[in-house]
Amino acid sequence: MWDRSDxxxxxDRTHGAQQYSFFNGHYGAWCYLPQLAFLTFDREAEQYLxxxxxxxxxxxxxDGAVGLLRRLPPLLRAAFPRVRFLVRLDGGFATPALxxxxxxxxxxxxxxxxxxxxxxxxxxxPAMEVARGRSEVSGETAHVYTDTRYAxxxxxxxxxxxxxxxxxxxxxxxx
Numbered sequence: 001m002w003d004r005s006d007x008x009x010x011x012d013r014t015h016g017a018q019q020y021s022f023f024n025g026h027y028g029a030w031c032y033l034p035q036l037a038f039l040t041f042d043r044e045a046e047q048y049l050x051x052x053x054x055x056x057x058x059x060x061x062x063d064g065a066v067g068l069l070r071r072l073p074p075l076l077r078a079a080f081p082r083v084r085f086l087v088r089l090d091g092g093f094a095t096p097a098l099x100x101x102x103x104x105x106x107x108x109x110x111x112x113x114x115x116x117x118x119x120x121x122x123x124x125x126p127a128m129e130v131a132r133g134r135s136e137v138s139g140e141t142a143h144v145y146t147d148t149r150y151a152x153x154x155x156x157x158x159x160x161x162x163x164x165x166x167x168x169x170x171x172x173x174x175x
Contacts, residue, residue: 004040005072006047006088009033009061012054022057031057035064037072050076061092066101073108084109091115096154123148124164131166142166 012032014021021030037051051072053064073085087102087110094112102110114120127146134142144164151158 004086004088005050005076006038006040007065007068007093008036008038008090009055009059009092010036011057014057020054020056024057033057033059035059035068037068039076061090062095062098065089065093065098069098069101069105073105077107083107086111089113094152096156099155099159120148120150123150127164128166131164135166 010033011024011027011029012034013027013029014031018032021032023030024033033055035053035055036049038047039050040047051068053068055064069087076083076085085108087108089098089110089112091112091114094114102108124146127144131142131144134144142165144166146164147160149158149160
């Protein structure tokens with residue numbers, strides 16, 4: 001049994017002079033930027049909000065993620081002792097501190113959607129061709145999983161990476 005946990009920041013717009021409300025250029029507004037954790041069971045489509053941390057509006061995605069993930073898995077393991085967890089994160093979470101924490105956690109797997117770069121695009125090209133063909137045949141978004149060892153300069157070591165997604169409208173994404 002797999003349970004999936006997703007961490008995502010979201011904007012919570014503010015009006016007036018609330019403490020820790022800052023202008024966030026990405027959202028184009030004064031806001032807080034809470035960190036939300038959602039839990040999905042097996043293959044259910046529904047996501048359940050299981051944690052929320054209020055953060056200042058100028059926080060970056062990874063701010064507070066290690067602290068939240070330090071507390072969340074023990075609580076989930078107490079409720080679901082035989083479950084293996086998969087944590088899904090956007091590329092903004094790809095920091096050495098978070099990778100080190102996730103690598104040290106037992107019975108926890110993770111997937112991070114990395115921003116593409118020339119090395120990853122080159123290594124993902126065979127999978128992109130498969131995804132492109134599947135998407136053209138089905139008219140749907142196609143996902144292809146493959147792997148390659150990759151290490152950014154700031155990482156302690158190489159990690160296995162690559163999910164390729166071809167969106168139905170034709171946009172390719174590798175990460």
